[in-house]
Amino acid sequence: MKKLKLCITPPIETENIKLSSPKTTAAGLPAVQSSALHILKELNLKTCASVLFSVNQMDGFDCPGCAWPDPDDERSKLGEYCENGVKAIAEEATKKRITADFFKKYSVQEMSHWSDYKIGKSGRLTAPMWKREGSNHYEEISWEKAFDLIAEELNQLDNPNEAIFYTSGRTSNEAAFLYQLFVRKFGTNNLPDCSNMCHESSGVALSETVGIGKGSVKLEDFYVSDLIIVIGQNPGTNHPRMLSALQKAKRAGAKIITVNPLPETGLISFKHPQSVGDLLSGGTSLTDLFLQVKINGDIALFKAILKLLLDKEKANPNSVFDHDFIKEKTIGYDDLIADLEKANVDELAFASGLALAEIQQAAELIASSKKIITCWAMGLTQHKNGVQNIKEVVNLLLLKGSIGKPGAGTCPVRGHSNVQGDRTMGIWEKPKPAFLDKLQENFSFEPPREHGYNTVEAIEAMYYQKAKVFFAMGGNFLSATPDTEFTALALQRCSMTIQVSTKLNRSHLVTGKSALILPCLGRTERDMQGSGAQFVSVENSMGVVHSSKGKLKPASKILMSEIAIVCCLAKAVFGKDTSIDWLDYMENYDHIRNAIENTIPGFENYNERVRNPGGFYLPNGARDGDFKTASKKAHFSVNPVPKHDLAEDEFMMMTIRSHDQFNTTIYGLDDRYRGILNGRRVILMNKNDMENSNLKSGDFVNLESHFNGVLRKAPHFMVVPFDIPEQCVATYFPEANVLVPIDSFADKSHTPASKLVVIKITWAE
Ligand SMILES: Nc1nc2c(c(=O)[nH]1)N[C@H]1C(S)=C(S)[C@@H](COP(=O)(O)OP(=O)(O)OC[C@H]3O[C@@H](n4cnc5c(=O)[nH]c(N)nc54)[C@H](O)[C@@H]3O)O[C@H]1N2
Ligand SMILES: Nc1nc2c(c(=O)[nH]1)N[C@H]1C(S)=C(S)[C@@H](COP(=O)(O)OP(=O)(O)OC[C@H]3O[C@@H](n4cnc5c(=O)[nH]c(N)nc54)[C@H](O)[C@@H]3O)O[C@H]1N2
Ligand SMILES: [Mo]
Numbered sequence: 001m002k003k004l005k006l007c008i009t010p011p012i013e014t015e016n017i018k019l020s021s022p023k024t025t026a027a028g029l030p031a032v033q034s035s036a037l038h039i040l041k042e043l044n045l046k047t048c049a050s051v052l053f054s055v056n057q058m059d060g061f062d063c064p065g066c067a068w069p070d071p072d073d074e075r076s077k078l079g080e081y082c083e084n085g086v087k088a089i090a091e092e093a094t095k096k097r098i099t100a101d102f103f104k105k106y107s108v109q110e111m112s113h114w115s116d117y118k119i120g121k122s123g124r125l126t127a128p129m130w131k132r133e134g135s136n137h138y139e140e141i142s143w144e145k146a147f148d149l150i151a152e153e154l155n156q157l158d159n160p161n162e163a164i165f166y167t168s169g170r171t172s173n174e175a176a177f178l179y180q181l182f183v184r185k186f187g188t189n190n191l192p193d194c195s196n197m198c199h200e201s202s203g204v205a206l207s208e209t210v211g212i213g214k215g216s217v218k219l220e221d222f223y224v225s226d227l228i229i230v231i232g233q234n235p236g237t238n239h240p241r242m243l244s245a246l247q248k249a250k251r252a253g254a255k256i257i258t259v260n261p262l263p264e265t266g267l268i269s270f271k272h273p274q275s276v277g278d279l280l281s282g283g284t285s286l287t288d289l290f291l292q293v294k295i296n297g298d299i300a301l302f303k304a305i306l307k308l309l310l311d312k313e314k315a316n317p318n319s320v321f322d323h324d325f326i327k328e329k330t331i332g333y334d335d336l337i338a339d340l341e342k343a344n345v346d347e348l349a350f351a352s353g354l355a356l357a358e359i360q361q362a363a364e365l366i367a368s369s370k371k372i373i374t375c376w377a378m379g380l381t382q383h384k385n386g387v388q389n390i391k392e393v394v395n396l397l398l399l400k401g402s403i404g405k406p407g408a409g410t411c412p413v414r415g416h417s418n419v420q421g422d423r424t425m426g427i428w429e430k431p432k433p434a435f436l437d438k439l440q441e442n443f444s445f446e447p448p449r450e451h452g453y454n455t456v457e458a459i460e461a462m463y464y465q466k467a468k469v470f471f472a473m474g475g476n477f478l479s480a481t482p483d484t485e486f487t488a489l490a491l492q493r494c495s496m497t498i499q500v501s502t503k504l505n506r507s508h509l510v511t512g513k514s515a516l517i518l519p520c521l522g523r524t525e526r527d528m529q530g531s532g533a534q535f536v537s538v539e540n541s542m543g544v545v546h547s548s549k550g551k552l553k554p555a556s557k558i559l560m561s562e563i564a565i566v567c568c569l570a571k572a573v574f575g576k577d578t579s580i581d582w583l584d585y586m587e588n589y590d591h592i593r594n595a596i597e598n599t600i601p602g603f604e605n606y607n608e609r610v611r612n613p614g615g616f617y618l619p620n621g622a623r624d625g626d627f628k629t630a631s632k633k634a635h636f637s638v639n640p641v642p643k644h645d646l647a648e649d650e651f652m653m654m655t656i657r658s659h660d661q662f663n664t665t666i667y668g669l670d671d672r673y674r675g676i677l678n679g680r681r682v683i684l685m686n687k688n689d690m691e692n693s694n695l696k697s698g699d700f701v702n703l704e705s706h707f708n709g710v711l712r713k714a715p716h717f718m719v720v721p722f723d724i725p726e727q728c729v730a731t732y733f734p735e736a737n738v739l740v741p742i743d744s745f746a747d748k749s750h751t752p753a754s755k756l757v758v759i760k761i762t763w764a765e
Contacts, residue, residue, distance in 0.1 A: 004109040008478065008488040008510050010116050010680075010735050012716045016669075017679030019697065019720060022263075025283045026236035026243060026673060027083065028271030035086035038667060042094035051089055051524055051552060059613075062548035064088045064170055064523045065662065067414035067541040068239045069219050072614050082240035087660070087667040091503070092522040093552055096123030098504055100140035103129060107136040112509040116479070116734070117666040122504050125519035126556035133513045143560065143568065146516055151572035153469055153496045160187030160448070162468045164458045167193040167427045168475025169416025170523070172536035172548065174592040175562035176418070176425035177599075178585060179473055182570045184426075184436075185445050185580065189452030190467070193427050194475055195419050196455035197482075198378070200749040201386030202412035203423070208387075209394045209635045211628035212621055214420060216409035217373055218542050222249040224407035226369035230287075231259040231298065231393065232379015232755075236266015236673060237659045239413055242375075243270040247284045255365055258287045260379060261295050261353075261654070261728050262684075265673035289361055294353030295652045295728045296383055296756055300641045301359065302392040304348035307340050308363035309399065320367045322401025329625065330398050332636035339638045351641055353725045371407030372400055377415070379654075382755040386746035388639035398634055404625025414541040415663075417523075421539030424600065424618070429454050438599045444579055454750045455481060459742060462490035470497045470512060473562060476505040479664040482740035482752040483712070500565055502555075505664060521561045525550040529564070530587035536563075537593070537610050539618065545603075546615025563589065646727055646758065651689070653703070654755040655733040655740065664734050671732075676720060683761070684722035684730040693761060695719050700764040703731070705757055707741035714738050716764050729759070 023030075039048050055063050056070045065088035102122065108131065111119060128146040129138035141149075154163055165183045167176065183191055195203070203213035210216070222228065222245045235242040243266050246256060258267045268290075271283035293301050313320040326333050349356040366372065374397060380389040394403075394410065402408035414420050426435055429452035436447045453461050459481060461467040470477070470491060481487045491497055494512030501508070502522045508515070521527055527534045527550060535549035560568070567586035574580075585592045590607050597606040602618040609616040621628040629635060644652065657663070658671035658680060670677045674684075683701065695701065696719070703714045714736055724730060731739075733754065744753045 004107070004113065006109050006510060007112040008506070009484050009738055011113055012681060013115055014679055014681045014700065014716060014718050017682065017718050018677040020675040020677065022675040023265045023673045025269040025271055026266035027240065028283060030672065031083035034672065035083040038087045039090040042090040042096070044095070047093065047552065051093055052086065055085065055089060059549065061523050061550050062417055062538045062546070064092055064417055066239045067417050067420060068241045069540040069542045069544055071219060084237065084240055084662070088662055089524060091120070091662070091665060091667060093524050094123055096121070097126050097555065098123045099126055100129070103138035108138070108509045108511070109136055112506065115666070116506065116664060117669060119504050119506060120665050124555035125501055125504060125517060127519060127558050129517040131511060131515040138517065146518060147568050147572035150496070150498055150516065150569060154186065154573055157468065161190060161452070162466065163188060164190045164192065164453060164461065164467050164470050166455070166458070166470070166472040166475060166477055167191065167422055168473065169194050169419030169422055170474050171422055171562055172418060172538055173421045173425050173545070173596065174536050174589050175473070175566060176422040176427050177596050178563060178566045178592060180426040181439065181443065181580070182566050184439060184447040185443070186573060187448055189429050189431060189448050189450065190458065191427050191429050191452055192455040192458045193419070193422060194416060194480065195423055196750060197480060197752055198415050198419065199381055199412050200751045201381035201746050202376070202390055204749045205387045205390035205394065206410060206412070208629070209391055209637060210403065210410065210622040211634070214543055214620065215411045215541060216403055216620060216622040217411045218623070219245060221373060221407050221409060222246070222254070223252050224371065225249060225254045225373045226371045226407065227255050227257065227365060227373070229257045229259065229372065229374045230267060231374065231376040233375060233377035233413055234260070234264045234266065234657070235413070236264055236270070238377065238657060240266070242413065243286070244272055246270070246286050247272060250284060250286060255288045255369070256286050257289045257291065257362055257365060259291045259293055259298065259301065261293055261725055262730065263290060263292065263723055289365060291354055291358055291362060292725060294725045295654050296385070296642055296644065297352035297354070298380060298389050299385065299392050299639050300348045300351035301354060302396060303340070303343055303641060304345050304352060304359045305363050305366060306395060306399065307343045307345050307348065308360060309367055310337065310340050312363065312367050321399050325401030326398070329404070329627065329634055330636060331631055331633045335638055336395060336636040348641065366396070366400070369400070371405070372397060372402040373407070373409055373411050375411040375413055377413045379755060381746070381751055382753060384744065384746055384753045384756055385639070385642050386751050386753070387748045391637040392639045395636055398636055403622060403634070409623065418538040420541060420543070421545070424539055425596070435600070442595065442598050456742060456745055456750050456752065459487050459490045462494055465493055468495045470494045472499045472507065474500060476507045476664040478507040478510050479505065479734040479737065482737055482754060483742040484734070484738040485712070486742050500562060503665070518565055519556070519559055520565060521550070521554055521559050523548060523550055524552045525554045526552065527561045529561070529589070534561070534589045536589065537615070543618045543620050544615050545610060545618060547610050563592070649760055650758050651727055651729045651761060653729045653731060653736065653739070653757040653759045655736045655757070656730050658732050674722070679718070680732050681717050681735055682720045682731070683717040684720050684724055686724050686726045686728065687721045689726055690719060690721055697721050701761045702764045703736070703739055704760045704762065705739040705741065706760070707744055707758070710741065712739050712741065
């Protein structure tokens with residue numbers, strides 16, 4: 001029999017792609033219908049009802065979808081969920097199971113030729129699995145043996161820095177805290193996480209400018225705001241519950257500006273799926289002004305806006321800027337103004353891809369607003385100048401005094417449901433000395449002080465064999481990271497790769513010499529330990545820490561919680577060193593919360609307060625107008641306009657999410673709002689560009705990137721005409737990740753520039 005080669009990327013499947021017109025209204029009945037179809041495929045009716053009624057309720061579990069907050073007071077009796085939350089739950093609560101027989105039947109090579117959709121739909125992982133060196137199949141092993149194998153591998157490394165411990169953002173506070181404790185006691189700060197690829201640019205920019213790497217607003221601020229600017233974010237798909245908040249804000253009088261290369265459906269018009277009135281009417285039109293920037297045109301746009309505001313302020317002093325705030329709370333104003341004086345709005349408008357008249361409209365709206373909220377996500381962060389993008393947005397808020405007061409502030413909309421909490425718990429390759437001092441004081445060991453690898457550095461370390469063991473607490477490292485071929489080689493050069501996972505994914509198939517899968521409980525499941533049923537806690541995008549308690553019967557009796565996995569692994573690795581009582585933490589999660597309370601500021605009376613309905617807010621200086629930078633002031637900054645001299649045959653590509661995926665988990669093959677059905681291997685192009693390149697809708701093309709002299713290729717994408725600025729194109733992640741160069745990332749934050757990939761398009765056979 002011909003030996004199958006391992007396939008490291010999603011295989012090419014384009015036969016059935018269908019196109020229809022993009023939708024003009026988000027949610028409504030089609031959303032209800034789509035979520036029902038998804039969940040009924042995976043669960044029976046009774047279980048459906050039980051999970052859906054408890055999602056995001058005060059005593060229920062936190063939706064494993066996004067990190068958008070739940071209302072502090074009223075919550076819908078029907079459950080605070082949305083179409084894509086339902087899909088996330090269906091994916092985890094599915095009745096399908098992967099057993100040892102499955103792995104006997106299918107080799108890793110064979111499975112690697114399946115689509116991501118098919119891999120994910122195989123069901124829940126139910127038992128620990130081991131792929132021995134040289135084998136093509138996983139086989140079941142006991143937990144004990146699995147922990148021994150890992151301990152042996154880790155303990156024989158020459159240096160703890162030869163191990164890498166990745167985290168995806170679903171891990172609870174309790175699991176994350178113990179995990180980083182284990183890793184640091186083992187002796188390394190190699191704790192890269194999904195945040196490195198996500199909001200790291202926000203963290204860096206906000207820490208430098210306003211002294212805290214998190215957003216400053218609460219949900220209720222939306223309802224008293226004058227103006228909300230949504231930049232580089234597609235909430236209709238990725239944070240659908242945000243649309244209800246925007247609708248409420250709008251009804252209370254707020255205006256909304258949207259800045260995006262695409263007219264994303266959710267931002268145009270929305271029907272609340274739980275409001276009968278909405279379902280019968282035309283829905284609420286949300287955006288007042290849509291600014292269709294070019295990819296990476298944001299600094300040019302915001303600089304132009306600032307310049308226009310300055311002109312208005314000069315014409316009518318004290319009418320636009322908040323001079324009291326500027327004087328009392330900020331530094332760097334004069335430098336900013338000096339830079340703006342030199343700016344030429346026509347040039348800036350051109351660089352942004354917008355007409356000056358549109359920018360003037362934005363400046364009008366901003367000039368007359370006193371309370372402004374800026375929301376953003378990956379459209380700003382995943383660029384070479386990701387950090388500067390966000391600093392430019394902060395400049396706007398500071399000029400208007402629009403931070404540290406009700407109805408105003410920063411709102412980086414987080415991705416994974418506990419990515420913010422994981423960072424608070426110390427999942428960070430660059431821990432602060434004060435945090436390490438506390439660990440040392442409380443746990444009597446010397447934590448490593450040298451910074452560890454972030455995600456990009458971790459890939460390089462594995463590639464150049466400086467790191468040999470890769471351990472992932474969740475996630476799908478191979479498919480989520482840039483430069484898939486490079487990353488695949490990096491992982492394959494490891495002596496062992498280990499994944500703690502709920503579902504099968506491509507990272508289980510492209511592995512180190514030996515590989516382990518440690519299957520864990522998901523959010524929706526009951527977690528029973530020695531002292532009884534446990535709950536965990538998470539932090540949402542607005543800094544609220546609250547509990548999450550699963551209700552469903554676990555997918556298998558053998559599953560362990562992430563916490564139990566960390567504790568048992570630590571026991572195996574540290575053997576006779578019993579200075580930390582890991583089993584006590586595992587038995588009763590209250591004890592972990594006590595340890596967190598003693599280590600991390602803001603968690604006073606953790607066990608008591610987390611039991612309050614709705615949880616509690618963490619302290620946030622920027623929210624109170626107390627900027628905890630070195631100067632104790634908020635900082636203006638001067639950010640150069642990025643220049644892109646694209647040749648005539650070059651395009652700027654952004655890699656984005658379709659409506660039917662959660663990162664690398666593919667729920668389905670439809671991007672309903674964009675009208676792309678039954679397939680994902682598409683490239684969205686402007687009609688004029690298509691004409692100039694002699695391309696028609698439905699043609700197939702190959703994509704190439706030539707970054708720093710290295711050729712990267714992704715074959716066979718179907719051309720889809722779309723409302724996108726000229727010379728800009730869009731593809732889906734992870735199909736196009738092969739084209740994102742490992743050495744193209746944001747200054748300072750190291751976030752892969754996955755929305756800024758220069759490509760060429762050639763004809764495919
Ligand atoms: N259902 C679902 N929910 C999710 C996720 C999911 O995959 N599925 N993922 C979760 C995670 S981890 C995250 S981080 C978030 C991601 O949430 P988003 O950031 O909304 O996700 P993306 O699809 O990456 O979309 C980025 C948006 O930025 C725009 N954009 C791209 N480049 C630029 C630019 O240069 N300037 C501007 N102004 N806009 C630009 C794109 O057109 C797109 O609308 O969602 C979270 N929630
Ligand atoms: N080109 C491109 N690349 C990107 C992005 C982009 O926009 N463009 N976005 C980036 C962003 S914002 C992010 S956040 C990363 C995401 O990167 P990751 O977080 O690494 O990827 P996910 O696809 O979210 O991980 C899915 C896997 O997590 C496991 N899982 C799910 N729930 C649980 C759980 O409760 N516990 C455990 N242990 N495992 C679980 C399942 O096995 C599932 O297969 O990708 C990044 N990559
Ligand atoms: Mo993310």
